[in-house]
Amino acid sequence: MTFSKWGTAAIALGLIPFALPAQAAGGKTLDAVKARGVLQCTGHDGSYLGFAEVDDKGKWKGMDIDLCRAMATAVFGDPEKLKIVPISWAQRWPSLQSGEVDIIIKASGGTLSRNTDLGLQFSSSYYLGTTKVMAHKELNLKSLKDANGGTICIPAGTSQEQQVAAYTQKLGIKLEPVLIEKTEELEQAYFSKRCDLYAQWGPTLAIARVAKGKVEDHVILPDVLAVEPEVMIMRQGDDNWVNIANWMLTTLIFAEQEGITSKNVDEIKAKPTSPQVAKFLGVAPGMGKGLGLSDDWAYNVIKKVGNYGEIFDRDMGKDSPYKMDRDLTNLWNNGGVLFPLVID
Template identity: 40%
Template sequence: MIKRGLVAAFAALCATVAGTASAQTNIPSPTLDAVRARGSLNCGINTGVAGFALPDSRGVWQGLDIDLCRGLAAAIFNDPAKVRFIPLSSSTRFTALGAGEVDVLFRTSTQTMLRDTTLGLRHVAAYFYDGHGFMVRANSGVQRVRDMGGATICLIQGTTNEQVTADYFRSINVQFQPVVFERTDQAAAALAAGRCDSFGTDASQLAGVRSSMPNPRDWTILPERFSKEPYAAYVRRGDDNWFDIVRWYTYAIIEAEEQGVTRANAEETRRTAVNPNTRRLLGVTPELGQSLKLDAAWAYNAIRAIGNYGELYERTMGEDTPVALPRGPNNLHTNGGLLYALPMR
């Protein structure tokens, strides 16, 4: 009788867990519903930094963050054009997301504990790893940051870079004069005009700024790094399904590179793949899409639209682009980098 009682209790527990999981799966996603009703994704981006988000000569936005926005639109609509880019300054980006002006931020935004716990937002999954640095004129004679005592440094308001710079100079007991701007292009213009001796921000953005200067060789990015700056998409709290979509979409683009799936071979690979992981990723079997309330081919559609992570990186800031930033930590973990997709099964 005791054994029968235990079996009955276990069966009841399993039924409860299954029922709870089913109920959670059926919880509506206000953000996904709004995106579908609108017919387009509202994506918050940078106001302009080469490599991440910058209009080209035709006024068309280009960059890593831009392509990630387009890929997410493709995952939802099977159409990368169904996205509206909304440029936001560092000081307004999180407010705009919280107010519902955008559905997601792909905007060079560092994951930090206080941002995650105090803003009513959630950061999702890291898609870029960086660190704070400084750029100076090549003929300045400055070899390291300790040489910049009394320097005037351009900084961007509302970023982690303000605090990182202040903390470091305080730690070495060296004085500096901050000059704060709302946008990167304003700081870059001030640097070029001689209003600042240096520009302090993440090294990747410094490389983008340098590539946009009239004479990039006139500028040097100092080799020291003073912080950890892992970029991630941000979404509003309270919409678990939307969080899952953005999270697993980010991993899918990385997973595609791990598996060797590219924009060029995605269609053939989907047709011929026998590897269960590849078949799941490309929607030959539907369970991943079903779990996200998306089409079975959601990741396949995104990969066909923008390619895998490596393709995005090389196209937007790789060594053959004006930014010319080596992948370094933004390589796959199998190649000595930090990028790692969680198991998609």
């Protein structure tokens, strides 16, 4: 199944929320975070390689973690003013609704029921991935239709459950689901051959094969069960907080588009290349007031966390063990669908 660049871009565009203008003083979530002195951002309850994992020094790393760090930097100017709260997939929404966390950044998709039934609100998409299925090569499957009657490992409490059910019904086949919440246990079940198949987000499957050192023993089937834009998720009723998340993401993408990196940001700030860049880096006023942030918040984010490309490269791309291609999650002018909102 193929997607045209602009067709997929339309999907991404369709999920961009346009919130009401923020009050200059900021919203209630921002005020609460500032008063607490630390951002509480959801973490994964185990390794989700490339997105959230713990290094050999006991520190969290990954794309989702770096987005949490970028949010903390936007608010405080310091990526360390952050508490990663390990939460299971099923407990994401209760933890957000109860105020245990301020924002969910956990490879989560924006769905109608999460919006209308659970009262959640979404940012723009920060990663566009597909749901796919991996199979043991020895089964000699050409597509999912050949797997009728088999067993399939699925992460419990995620949208993949519904996606597998809908897709298998469409194909007219039956699969026995094995639902496991923790990623490590799910992968153990598949790689130990408890399951014939493993349904997951495409990037997770690709990373799992590499991490296990068994690329040749497993095949990712050509079926695309769904395209899911991953979003940052917040409680409804605080448009200012949603605006901050969206402009934080735009900051990362805009900086990459303009060639502004953590290494050259000071040089460009000293001699901005345009009025837009001057405002972006806090040389000219206006970047922070309407959000309740300082005017140099975007500069701090790029200086201390990096632009989108830097984050991707170190967490999942060429500077990581996984060497993943950016594919659709690339800039609009480089074959992908990512684009910044307009800084004027």
